[in-house]
Amino acid sequence: MELDCIIIGGGPAGLTAATYLRRLHRRVMVFDDGRSRARWIPESHNCPGFPLGVSGNELLHRLREQAATYGATVNPKRVSSIHRESGTWRIEADGETWDSPTVLLATGVVDRLPTLASGDPEEALRNGLLRSCALCDGYEATDQRIAVVGPLAKAAANARYMTTFSADITVVPIDEPAQDANAAFDTAGLVVLAALQSLSCKEGAWEVIDTQGRSHRFDLVYAAMGAPARGELARLAGAKVDEDGAVITNEHMETSQTGLFAVGDVVTDLNQIAVAFGHAAIAASAIHRTLPPAPR
Ligand SMILES: Cc1cc2nc3c(=O)[nH]c(=O)nc-3n(C[C@H](O)[C@H](O)[C@H](O)COP(=O)(O)OP(=O)(O)OC[C@H]3O[C@@H](n4cnc5c(N)ncnc54)[C@H](O)[C@@H]3O)c2cc1C
The missing domain is CATH 3.50.50.60 (FAD/NAD(P)-binding domain)
Structure with missing residues (x-):
């Protein structure tokens, strides 16, 4: 299957980008290994559009459904490597390789939680x-x-x-x-x-x-234990990260590597769903402009 963009991460940032790109008639594949921190949110009250609140799992479900409405596929695999070969990005997930001219990293952060003597x-x-x-x-x-x-x-x-x-x-x-x-x-x-x-x-x-x-x-x-960015794939791809591991991007959410974009918590410590949505819209528009035109 020929792809225009590989999205790594199926949290609010990656799923929103998938919806935008599909609505631009771009061929995308989302890889997600199911660790969105949004799954822990009992009820969010600052997520725009939900005046009575929404649980993280309900929000993820709706975002997946919205992306699926426009034909985005979520592949439940962990991406283990990324590199560029002859101008194309190649990723590996569970022994399979996939190629695409653009990749969007939406891999989030790792929450450090305190150890409890009793309770989980x-x-x-x-x-x-x-x-x-x-x-x-x-x-x-x-x-x-x-x-x-x-x-x-x-x-x-x-x-x-x-x-x-x-x-x-x-x-x-x-x-x-x-x-x-x-x-x-x-x-x-x-x-x-x-x-x-x-x-x-x-x-x-x-x-x-x-x-x-x-x-x-x-x-x-x-x-308040810290939440380091999951920036390993960015580092493997040769993209610049800051001293906390957060991926550095320009105003179009493009990293220091051409065709490699990053959005959401992996980019900023303003860890918010609304920020993830905004980043995704910016990155998807920029990715669409980067790709060769595909008139109907
Ligand atoms: C307890 C809690 C409550 C919160 N409450 C709110 C709130 O009320 N309002 C608010 O705005 N924000 C809230 N947040 C923050 C919000 O959850 C995050 O800002 C949001 O989830 C970030 O979205 P994201 O897509 O960047 O990352 P995530 O949602 O973390 O998604 C990242 C995804 O990438 C996947 N992934 C990572 N690496 C790979 C890989 N190599 N291969 C395949 N998949 C990979 C992960 O499995 C995960 O699904 C809360 C967070 C927590 C922990």
């Missing part, structure tokens, strides 16, 4: 007790007792941001806070516990035990 972090994400993005759901956390868990610098920065939503914010460092007055982060005005000893989620509530043996209760935990 993925289940806690799915039921909204563990969260990872204040811009996504801080509003729904208004006036709750909130712990922000992570390396001190990250957790402190996140906790400061969270003060928009609640006056009851506690930083729970996973490392022992440095005694050093020259530490490069600012904890002034924040409640900072001794380092985390254990974190448990039982019957809808959180308990933190710190290294001084003290117990603390919270309604919600925000993870």
